[in-house]
Structure formats: structure tokens, C-alpha cells
Amino acid sequence: MRYLSFLLLFTVFSLQAQQIKHTRVDDLKSQYFIALIELALAKANVEQQFSIIESSQNFNQQQQVERIKNGELSIMWAGTQPDYEHNLLPIRIPLMKGLQGHRLFIIRPDQQAAFSKVDSLSALKTLKAGQGRFWGDTEILKFSGLPVVTSVKKENLFYMLEGGRFDYFPLAVHEPWDEVLNRPTLGLMVEKHILLVYPMAMYFFVSRDNPDLHRLIVQGLEQAIADGSFDELFYNAPHIKNALKLAKLSQRQVIRIPNPTLTEQTPLKRKALWLNLENQP
Numbered sequence: 001m002r003y004l005s006f007l008l009l010f011t012v013f014s015l016q017a018q019q020i021k022h023t024r025v026d027d028l029k030s031q032y033f034i035a036l037i038e039l040a041l042a043k044a045n046v047e048q049q050f051s052i053i054e055s056s057q058n059f060n061q062q063q064q065v066e067r068i069k070n071g072e073l074s075i076m077w078a079g080t081q082p083d084y085e086h087n088l089l090p091i092r093i094p095l096m097k098g099l100q101g102h103r104l105f106i107i108r109p110d111q112q113a114a115f116s117k118v119d120s121l122s123a124l125k126t127l128k129a130g131q132g133r134f135w136g137d138t139e140i141l142k143f144s145g146l147p148v149v150t151s152v153k154k155e156n157l158f159y160m161l162e163g164g165r166f167d168y169f170p171l172a173v174h175e176p177w178d179e180v181l182n183r184p185t186l187g188l189m190v191e192k193h194i195l196l197v198y199p200m201a202m203y204f205f206v207s208r209d210n211p212d213l214h215r216l217i218v219q220g221l222e223q224a225i226a227d228g229s230f231d232e233l234f235y236n237a238p239h240i241k242n243a244l245k246l247a248k249l250s251q252r253q254v255i256r257i258p259n260p261t262l263t264e265q266t267p268l269k270r271k272a273l274w275l276n277l278e279n280q281p
Contacts, residue, residue, distance in 0.1 A: 018048055018049070018050050018051075019050070019051050019052075019053045019074070020037065020041075020050055020051070020052050020053065020074045020075055020213065021052075021053040021054075021055060021072070021073050021074045021075075022034070022037075022052070022053075022054060022055065022073060022074065022075050022076065023054075023055050023057070023058055023059045023064055023073060023076065024054050024055050024056060024057055024058040024059075025054060025058075026058055028238075028239070029174070029239045032233075032237045032239070032240070033077045033095060033204075034052065035233060035237075036095055036204075036221070036230075036233065037052055037075065037204075037217070038052065039220065039221075039224050039229060039230070039233055040216070040217045040219075040220030040221045040224065041216070041217075041220055042220070043219075043220040043221070043223040043224045043227075043229070044216050044217075044219045044220035044223070045219065045223075046216060055072075055073065059073070061076070061078045064076040064078070065084060065087060065088060065205075068088055068205065068206065068207050069087065069088070069207060071207065071209075074206060074207070074210065074213060075204055075205065075206050075213070075217075076088075076204070076205050077095060077202060077203070077204050077205070078202065078203070078205065079100060079136060079200060079201070079202050080201045080202065080203050080262070080263075080266070081136055081261055082261065082263055084203075084205055085263055085265070087208075088205040088206065088207065088208060089205065089206050089207065089208050089210070089211065089214045090203045090204075090205055090265075091203050091204040091205070091206070091214060091217050091218055091221065092201070092203060092265060092266065092267055093203065093204075093218070093221045093222070093225070093267075093273060094200075094201040094202060094203070094267075094273050094274060095202045095203065095204065096202045096234075096240075097234060097273065097274055097275040098199060098200055098201065098273075098274045098275050099172060099173055099174060099240065099275055100172040100200045100202055101172075101197060101198045101199055101200025101259065102172065102173045102195060102196075102197050102249065102275065103137075103170040103171060103172060103173070103195070103196040103197070103198075104170070104171060104172075104173055104175075104176050104190055104191060104194075104195065104196075104247060105168035105169060105170055105171075105176070105190070105191035105194060105196075106158075106161065106168065106169040106171065106176050106179060106180060106188050106189070106190060106191070107161070107167065107168050107169075107188065107189060107190075107191045108161065108162065108164075108187070108188060108189075109187065109188075109189050111167060111168070111191075112189070112191065112192060112193075114127070114167075115127075115168070115191050115192075115193050115194060116192070116193045118193065118194055118253065118255075119253055120255065121144065121145075121146075121255050121257065124146060124194070124196070124255055125145055125146055125147065127147075127167040127168060128147045128148070128149055128166040128167050128168075129141055129146055129147065129148050129149070129166060129167070129168055129169070129170055130148070130149050130150070130151070130157045130160055130161055130165070130166040130168070130169045131148050131149075131150055131157070131169075131170070132150065132151065132152070132153075132154055132157070133150040133151060133152050134152070136261060137170070138150060139260075139261065140198055140257065140258075140259050140260070140261065141170070141257075143257075143258070143260050144257040144258065146257075148166075149165055149166040157169055158179070158183055158186055158188065159186070161186075161188065162186045162187070162188060168191065170196055173195075173243050173244070173247050173249070174239050174240055174242075174243035175243075176190045177190060177242075177243070177246060190246075193252060193253055194252060194253050194255060195247075195249055195252035195253065195254050195255070195277075196255050196257070197254055197255070197256045197257075197277075198256065198257045198258065198259045199258075199259045199262060199266065199268060199274075200259060201262065201266055204217055225272060225273070244280060247280075248280075249277050249280040250277055250278065250280045254277065
């Protein structure tokens, strides 16, 4: 009887004290993902108490994968790729509504006239992109025949662009303005005419040994999607709200290319999960 009481007490304590641990976050934009975890927990129909714990270290994505597998971390967020989906449990709800696959370009100001004439993929192929050598986006661009110049270090790409080594640096819609403002001496600008789009899903991932956490986050996010609180959080995140206002996506020439790295399980047919360009400024 005492043993049974101890087990019940231990179970209740474990439920009340359950921790969800993620990598250290050093930038304000990443706080959006913490807010999404908090939203999912608030919306999930459970009685447990959870504490969201930040690691003392900032791990890169591959390090996070290994630490989720060994139990040191509970959850990560990343652009999906087959290796992650194989080794971890993906929560197949695009956390950024595919925004990371909506690309604006950083260019040299004297190139705007040339980009203003681009109206098709074939026309864009006459210009060279710059990307990180090991970025997943690099393979996506190459798959569609776009010429790509690469560098191991991201910072080098800004100087290579300024020096004319390539013509444009594609970045997600919420990224280019800060990058330009942070490097005023280079005299770069955000291109005004083109929106390059490919399907890109950023997911939460948890351990395959933790299906209960997977089920909990799925349940909470689905409820948030259904009641509109997911979209409310997304569109009011300061970096997203400001970027959509500046980008004027509905006024741009859209060029779409496929993403060959997505798995068949990607929920491309669930339109509510993805950014709708017709609803943008």
C-alpha cells in the first residue's frame, strides 16, 4: 500500500514538474518559437504543469539533433529535411507558414533596373545568386537551374555581392532589411520587384522516445490553428509584421520553383497552414 502511494505521488510530481528543454536563444526573432511552444501548451487539453527550460549553451542544428536523441534537449525547431524526419519525430505544422521559402533579394543599387525586367524563371537564370555552401536552400536553387556562387561563411557573401562576384543574395522575407541596415558601408539594398517562392516547412522536432510530448504539441497547435490564435501570434510577431509591411508581397513578380527535399508527408494541401499571398499588403 505504501509502495502504491509512493508511485502515485511520484507520478503526480513528475507530471507537475515536466520540463521541456531547448537550445539557448540569443536573438529576439527566436523568441517567436518559444511563444509557439507556450501557446501549444496553453491550448492542449492536459492538466500537467510544464516548465520551458533554456539550455546554457547555444547548439547548432546538428548538435540539437544529437542532444534530442540522447535526452539532453526536448525540442528543436528547424527547416525540415529528410534526415531530421528520419531521426526525430516531426510535428508537421509549418511554424512560419512557409515564410522562409518566400525569398527577397539583397542587391547592389545599380542592378535594380536589370531585376525590374525579370519576369520568369528563365530570365532569373541569367543572373547569379549567392548562398552558403552547406545551406539547404542552395540545393533548391541549383535543382531549378539557377546559377549559385557559394561561401562557407555567411558574412563573406555580403562582401562578395558588393564586389560583383554574384548578382543577388536571396533571404527569407523577414531577413534582408536588418542585414542591409547592419552593413551601411557596403551600400546594398533590398530588391523591389521579385518574390522567389518555394515550399519550405519549419517544424518542431522531438525525440522518437517522447511520443507524449509530440502528441501534446500537435494537439495544442491544432487547437491554436482552429481558433485563430496561431495566426494571431504569427502576424503580430514584430519581425514578421514589419517584414510583411515592407515587402509588399502582393505587388511583386512571383517566380515559383519546387523544393525537391520535402517528403511526401509535407502537408502542402492544407492551405490554412501556409502564407496566402492574396491576403498580403
